[in-house]
Amino acid sequence: MIWNRLSLVCVLTLLFQQMAFAQQASGDFLRSIGHIYVVVAVILIIFLGIVLFLLYLDRKLTKLENQIKDNE
Amino acid sequence: MIRQSWWKILAVVILLYTFLAGLLIPLKPGIAEVTPRALQAGTEVELTVTGYNSYYSKAKNELRAWLKLEGDVVLKAARIEVVNDRTMKLHFNLPQYLPSDSKDDACSLILDSPIDGAIVLPEGIALTQDSVNLLEGKKLWSADKMDQLNVGPKLTFPYRSVLYETIRNQYFHVPLWFAMIFLFMFSVNFSVRYLRKYDPDADLRTLALNRAGFVFGLLGTVTGAIWAKYTWGAFWSWDVKQNMTAVALLIYSAYFILRGAFQDEEKKARLSAVYNIFAFAALIPLVFVIPRMTDSLHPGNGGNPAFGGEDLDNTMRMVFYPAGIGWTLLGFWIASVAYRVEKLQQKLLDA
Structure with a gap:
C-alpha cells in the first residue's frame, strides 16, 4: 500500500522534472498558444493518477485471484 | 445491468x-x-495591436478603435491598417492638450469589430503632456463619440490576461476538489454508521471512499501546482489554501497509516472510524474557513473575489457545473470499485 503511494509520488516527481526540463530545452513550450499546454498537462496528470490507482486495484485483485486459486 | 449502473453511464x-x-x-x-x-x-502615434483569437482582416473596413479617458472622453483612431488577422496598426492624432489637470494621465484602448465584438484592453496606456490646459484639452477631445458597439461571438470563454487558455482548468482542477469533499463526506457518514451498528461493511466503504478521495486530493494538489506555476509563477507559493489542503491530505494519509497499525480487525475499524470523523472535522476549517481569513491567491479567499463576474461567465457555468457533477460521479465509481475489492478480500479472509 505504502509502496504504491510512494511509487505514485515518484512518477509524479519525475513528470515534474521532465516538464521543467522540456521547458528549458524548448524555450517556453508550455506558455505557447495561450498556455494551452498547461491544460494538457493538467489533464494528463489526472489521467495518469487514475491509471495508477487502477493499477493498484488491478494488483490487489490479482493477489485475491491467486488466493482463490490456492484455496481450490 | 443498465438499471444498476445508470449513474456510471451518466458520469x-x-x-x-x-x-x-x-x-x-x-x-x-x-x-x-x-x-x-x-x-x-501633440504627436501622431502608431500603436501596434496584437490580437488573440481575433479576425481583423474579416472586418477590415468596419474596424473602429478609440483611446478612452475617464468620463467617456474618447479619441477615435484616424486610420487603421490591418496587417493580418492578429495584427493591426492604429494611427492616432493626439491633440496638444489632454482633458486633464495633471501632466500624466492613463487611457484604455477599445476596439470594435462586427466579427470580434467590442474589446477593451485591460491595462492602461500612459499619456503625458508638456503643459496643462484643461479647457483647451476638453475642447480638443470632445469631437469623437463612441457608439453602437458590436456584440462579439456568444459561445466563448472569457479572455483574461495571466490566465489565457488555462481558464479551462476550471473544469479539471476545481471539480477534483468537489469530488474529494463529497467522497470524504460520505466516508464520514459510513464511519458514523460503523460506530452505531458495528457493521464491518461500513468500515470497508469508509476505507474505499477515503482511498478515492485521497487520490482526488493528490491529483488536485499536483494539477493545482502546475496551474500555479504558469499563472502565479511557482509550483508552490506557500499560499494559505495550498498549505492547508496539504495539511488536510497529511491528516488523511495518517488514516491509512493508522489502519496498518492494528492486527485486530475490530479495533482497527473502530479506531479508524473515530479518527476519520476527526479528520473530516479538521478538513472543513482547513479548506473552507482558514483560507478565507487571510490573504490567498485562490479566488474566493482572503481579499480575492470568487470566480465570478468576468472570471466565470454563463458559458463557463454551462460547463463548470456539469464538470463538478461528472468528476464527483467518477470519484464514486472509483470508490465503488475499490470497495468491491476490499469486500472480496474480506470474504476471502473470513472463509
Missing part, C-alpha cells in the same frame, strides 16, 4: 461533454499586446 456522458465543451469552445477575442504603452500629447 461518462457528462465527462465527455466536459472534455468536448471545455476544450473546444474558444476564448473570446482579446488584445494580447499593444506597443508602445506610453504616448505623448
Whole structure:
C-alpha cells in the first residue's frame, strides 16, 4: 500500500522534472498558444493518477485471484 | 445491468461533454499586446495591436478603435491598417492638450469589430503632456463619440490576461476538489454508521471512499501546482489554501497509516472510524474557513473575489457545473470499485 503511494509520488516527481526540463530545452513550450499546454498537462496528470490507482486495484485483485486459486 | 449502473453511464456522458465543451469552445477575442504603452500629447502615434483569437482582416473596413479617458472622453483612431488577422496598426492624432489637470494621465484602448465584438484592453496606456490646459484639452477631445458597439461571438470563454487558455482548468482542477469533499463526506457518514451498528461493511466503504478521495486530493494538489506555476509563477507559493489542503491530505494519509497499525480487525475499524470523523472535522476549517481569513491567491479567499463576474461567465457555468457533477460521479465509481475489492478480500479472509 505504502509502496504504491510512494511509487505514485515518484512518477509524479519525475513528470515534474521532465516538464521543467522540456521547458528549458524548448524555450517556453508550455506558455505557447495561450498556455494551452498547461491544460494538457493538467489533464494528463489526472489521467495518469487514475491509471495508477487502477493499477493498484488491478494488483490487489490479482493477489485475491491467486488466493482463490490456492484455496481450490 | 443498465438499471444498476445508470449513474456510471451518466458520469461518462457528462465527462465527455466536459472534455468536448471545455476544450473546444474558444476564448473570446482579446488584445494580447499593444506597443508602445506610453504616448505623448501633440504627436501622431502608431500603436501596434496584437490580437488573440481575433479576425481583423474579416472586418477590415468596419474596424473602429478609440483611446478612452475617464468620463467617456474618447479619441477615435484616424486610420487603421490591418496587417493580418492578429495584427493591426492604429494611427492616432493626439491633440496638444489632454482633458486633464495633471501632466500624466492613463487611457484604455477599445476596439470594435462586427466579427470580434467590442474589446477593451485591460491595462492602461500612459499619456503625458508638456503643459496643462484643461479647457483647451476638453475642447480638443470632445469631437469623437463612441457608439453602437458590436456584440462579439456568444459561445466563448472569457479572455483574461495571466490566465489565457488555462481558464479551462476550471473544469479539471476545481471539480477534483468537489469530488474529494463529497467522497470524504460520505466516508464520514459510513464511519458514523460503523460506530452505531458495528457493521464491518461500513468500515470497508469508509476505507474505499477515503482511498478515492485521497487520490482526488493528490491529483488536485499536483494539477493545482502546475496551474500555479504558469499563472502565479511557482509550483508552490506557500499560499494559505495550498498549505492547508496539504495539511488536510497529511491528516488523511495518517488514516491509512493508522489502519496498518492494528492486527485486530475490530479495533482497527473502530479506531479508524473515530479518527476519520476527526479528520473530516479538521478538513472543513482547513479548506473552507482558514483560507478565507487571510490573504490567498485562490479566488474566493482572503481579499480575492470568487470566480465570478468576468472570471466565470454563463458559458463557463454551462460547463463548470456539469464538470463538478461528472468528476464527483467518477470519484464514486472509483470508490465503488475499490470497495468491491476490499469486500472480496474480506470474504476471502473470513472463509
